[in-house]
Amino acid sequence: MERLHPFIIVDDLATLVVSRQLAHHLVSVRRLRNGARLFAGDGHGRFRTVAIEAIQAQVRLVPLSDISIVPRDEPDIGIAMFLPSSERLSWAVQKLTETGIDRIHLLSDLHDRRGGAQLSPAHLERLERVAREAAQQSERLWLPVIDPPKPAHEYFASVGQGVAILDPAGGPLPKGVTTLVVGPESGAIVAPDSIPRVSLGLPILRIETAAVAGSILLATLRASLVCICDKPW
Structure with missing residues (x-):
């Protein structure tokens, strides 16, 4: 299984809005810095590669790849x-x-x-x-x-x-x-x-x-x- 690391979940992979809680997680917990690459998913099987663009006033993410989709494993458990x-x-x-x-x-x-x-x-x-x-x-x-x-x-x-x-x-x-x-x-x-x-x-x-x-x-x-x-x- 390919690892997606570091991995975060956002509400919308198109806008890549970063909540205050997620910003704290990225900067204070994960210690990620400007330019760091990571994977962002939406919790519904879709993900893309992104990068941190700024960490001062507000953390912003920029897309580095198209959105990929992974189907659910079957059967549901x-x-x-x-x-x-x-x-x-x-x-x-x-x-x-x-x-x-x-x-x-x-x-x-x-x-x-x-x-x-x-x-x-x-x-x-x-x-x-x-x-x-x-x-x-x-x-x-x-x-x-x-x-x-x-x-x-x-x-x-x-x-x-x-x-x-x-x-x-x-x-x-x-x-x-x-x-x-x-x-x-x-x-x-x-x-x-x-x-x-x-x-x-x-x-x-x-x-x-x-x-x-x-x-x-x-x-x-x-x-x-x-x-x-x-x-x-």
Whole structure:
């Protein structure tokens, strides 16, 4: 995989407007100087080479190449997780972005840490910023889609094939699974019997740890770095 380093995400690759936060990141954190070359993406698979033109009053970027487009990896992979505490949710979104998850489904239920309470618009915006910063760090061209919290029963009623629930008492992961569901801390999860329950072969994990472990499994399967074998070890 070709590295895009240093890598930043901007809102528009045509105008290359640099926000105050991004300017601080480039100058104070990355220590980049006038004339430095870097890659800029928009979080939707497009990127181009740019250079820093000025760093005094306002950081400006100038394009050095045309815009290139990289398609998403296929198939899309996702994690559906019940809500942990705010700090742990932010950590989970950060790590799921780094591991390449395409969609993060947030689920709510009376049995979760928040008792079914929803996230505020400001909290969702904060999670989007966390994902953006994680994508920059991991040189990821596609930002994940973060779905607002949905009642668990509504989510399960809308899914089809390709979904499995993580359960320490579950069986092997069947072929074709592209989304893993991580249950609430209470362990109580009501879902149709048609949705398989699978085990990671690990001890009891926190929600965010199980989500990241599951995401790495899906990412390595998609990259054909591991395979689902017909026979156990």
